[in-house]
Amino acid sequence: EDQVTQSPEALRLQEGESSSLNCSYTVSGLRGLFWYRQDPGKGPEFLFTLYSAGEEKEKERLKATLTKKESFLHITAPKPEDSATYLCAVQGRNTDKLIFGTGTRLQVFP
Amino acid sequence: EAQVTQNPRYLITVTGKKLTVTCSQNMNHEYMSWYRQDPGLGLRQIYYSMNVEVTDKGDVPEGYKVSRKEKRNFPLILESPSPNQTSLYFCASSLNRDRRYTEAFFGQGTRLTVV
DSSP states (O other), X not given: OOEEEEEOSEEEEETTOOEEEEEEEEOSSEEEEEEEXXXXXXXXXXXXXXXXXXXXXXXXXXXXXXXXXXXXXXXXXXXXXXXXXXXXXXXXXXXXXXXXXXXXXXXXXX | OOOEEEEXXXXXXXXXXXXXXXXXXXXXXXXXXXXXXXXXXXXXXXXEEEETTEEEEOSOOTTOEEOOSSSSBOOEEXXXXXXXXXXXXXXXXXXXXXXXEEEEEEOOOEEEEEO
């Protein structure tokens, strides 16, 4: 069964304190891994898609990386406006479904 | 502006009273999907549609129905709502290239309370 596990559940950072969020996945062949940002009461907002191990994508202070078993979302020198819940989702090769993790709630304090 | 529009945003209803939540997208996307989001459980897929007249069950389809008669619309129907369907619902759409999803656009959400 396809599965996605995100850690930690919650993360508190001081402004400027870099860190990483983890997304571990189990799928029978990965077709795509997705990162989203969700603010309270709003729909998820797309950040990145990664399709194969070794791939990396960057956007401002965020960088996503992918291995055969997990993905990391690295946050460099975060700011308070980076506070949100970050969601990871995967599509396996044998399915048309998207499976989401439960997310990491990030809080960045000034 | 590219967007997914859900209505209503908030809904309080009584057990057993049929309701429909509408979802419309203006991006000509093939793929549309409905999710529910509950604390501690994350986003769970209810139903999805690969194209017009093609729908399939997600992980939690019980108690829900969908239809895809036009490419832009994908309504979610609760024939007889129950309190355990109280949740935050999201509709999403994306392109589907060779069965690989691209960026998904989500609606603003519908907060449903069934009493």
